[in-house]
Amino acid sequence: MSDISLLEILELLRRVSAQDQRAVEKIYRHYYGALFVFIRLRVSDDGAVQELANDTFLVAFKQPERFRGESSFKTWLFGIAKNLTNNWLRAQKTQPLASSVSDDSFLDAVADDSWSVFDQIDSKQVRQIVHKCLRLLPPTQSEALYWVFFEEESLQSVSQRLGCPEGTIKSRLFHGKLKVADCVKRRLLGMGVSQ
Amino acid sequence: MMTSEQNRFEQLLPFYEAGQLSVEDQSFVKKYLDKHLGAVSSLAFTKLLSAAVKALVPDQPSDAQVNTFLDKWQATQTTQATQAPKMAQPQDVRSWFPSFSYPSFSFGAIALCTGLLWLGYSWQVDRGLSPTLKYERLDGRADLVVVLEDQWHADSKAFLAALGVFEAVILNSVVIDGKRHLRIDCKRRNDAPLLGHNLLQLGATQNFSLLKY
Numbered sequence: 001m002s003d004i005s006l007l008e009i010l011e012l013l014r015r016v017s018a019q020d021q022r023a024v025e026k027i028y029r030h031y032y033g034a035l036f037v038f039i040r041l042r043v044s045d046d047g048a049v050q051e052l053a054n055d056t057f058l059v060a061f062k063q064p065e066r067f068r069g070e071s072s073f074k075t076w077l078f079g080i081a082k083n084l085t086n087n088w089l090r091a092q093k094t095q096p097l098a099s100s101v102s103d104d105s106f107l108d109a110v111a112d113d114s115w116s117v118f119d120q121i122d123s124k125q126v127r128q129i130v131h132k133c134l135r136l137l138p139p140t141q142s143e144a145l146y147w148v149f150f151e152e153e154s155l156q157s158v159s160q161r162l163g164c165p166e167g168t169i170k171s172r173l174f175h176g177k178l179k180v181a182d183c184v185k186r187r188l189l190g191m192g193v194s195q
Numbered sequence: 196m197m198t199s200e201q202n203r204f205e206q207l208l209p210f211y212e213a214g215q216l217s218v219e220d221q222s223f224v225k226k227y228l229d230k231h232l233g234a235v236s237s238l239a240f241t242k243l244l245s246a247a248v249k250a251l252v253p254d255q256p257s258d259a260q261v262n263t264f265l266d267k268w269q270a271t272q273t274t275q276a277t278q279a280p281k282m283a284q285p286q287d288v289r290s291w292f293p294s295f296s297y298p299s300f301s302f303g304a305i306a307l308c309t310g311l312l313w314l315g316y317s318w319q320v321d322r323g324l325s326p327t328l329k330y331e332r333l334d335g336r337a338d339l340v341v342v343l344e345d346q347w348h349a350d351s352k353a354f355l356a357a358l359g360v361f362e363a364v365i366l367n368s369v370v371i372d373g374k375r376h377l378r379i380d381c382k383r384r385n386d387a388p389l390l391g392h393n394l395l396q397l398g399a400t401q402n403f404s405l406l407k408y
Contacts, residue, residue, distance in 0.1 A: 065385030130247035
């Protein structure tokens with residue numbers, strides 16, 4: 001989904017400050033879907049995701065002047081979402097699980113033909129497991145996965161957006177993938193699917 | 196152990212899947228996949244992960260959902276408006292002094308106010324600014340600095356009109372390396388980025404920077 005131009009978003013926020021409901025609605029409709037996915041990567045309950053997305057918009061619209069065009073609006077909005085989600089998860093006492101997998105053991109697994117374990121159950125079921133496992137990632141890794149896989153942004157763009165070197169982004173993606181793979185594999189084995 | 200080639204392949208895979216690789220990197224990944232049959236499973240898992248992330252997207256919010264949100268937003272607006280900040284009740288300073296000192300205290304206060312007014316007026320006259328130039332709620336602090344294009348003048352009608360849209364005023368003007376820099380105060384601080392962009396679009400300025408406090 002293309003982002004609204006900086007000039008347009010600044011004008012919309014000016015109208016939000018002046019309590020223009022149409023401007024509020026336009027921003028809400030435009031960013032809701034992406035924001036939902038961003039939060040959904042870390043929160044399983046759809047109701048809570050919806051609440052967190054709405055709260056994010058309310059915080060943004062309370063003081064729209066805090067956005068000064070120094071980053072993209074999406075980055076700024078998602079920064080608010082990340083903080084609210086962190087607070088919510090802390091309140092729920094949900095901590096991401098530490099991964100026990102090492103790079104080498106994962107690579108052994110993926111390089112092994114027996115990784116075709118996924119073929120034994122339907123793809124919808126695998127996807128559900130992947131979704132559960134994605135929520136166990138630390139925020140930095142799920143954020144990187146979001147910008148690359150959902151928004152399909154380039155490495156350079158994600159690096160600028162998150163304010164960290166390209167090597168860090170690559171590493172976050174790589175380790176995120178390892179953790180999800182490890183988690184999926186363990187859950188499948190737990191379901192009695194053999195390698 | 197991972198070889199450096201394997202490491203490079205693994206780190207490039209997510210971008211390969213997203214179609215975000217340079218021609219050189221893309222060719223490297225393709226060659227690696229051709230050479231290492233086992234690497235196909237890693238690509239397959241990357242695709243699965245990507246598809247799973249994409250599958251999280253919800254439908255567009257329904258009208259009912261948007262309306263519920265708008266009601267919530269309206270409610271916060273009302274709350275903000277009704278929750279005027281409570282001022283602490285000032286303690287009566289006269290209670291600190293004995294009653295016979297009241298006349299001298301009042302005289303001192305009047306003298307102080309007169310002095311401050313006189314100082315303020317002198318300062319305005321010295322700077323050659325008319326008090327009417329100041330908008331009611333300008334805070335006198337610059338919100339942005341713009342660098343004027345050579346052929347433009349800060350007192351041209353078009354430039355002043357562009358400022359007028361946001362009720363902004365020029366606080367001061369200096370020439371640095373032959374370029375005129377103007378420090379501008381906007382009536383509403385959040386208008387500063389838009390004003391900066393408008394002046395750029397108008398062709399009046401070369402660039403602008405927002406000032407932080």
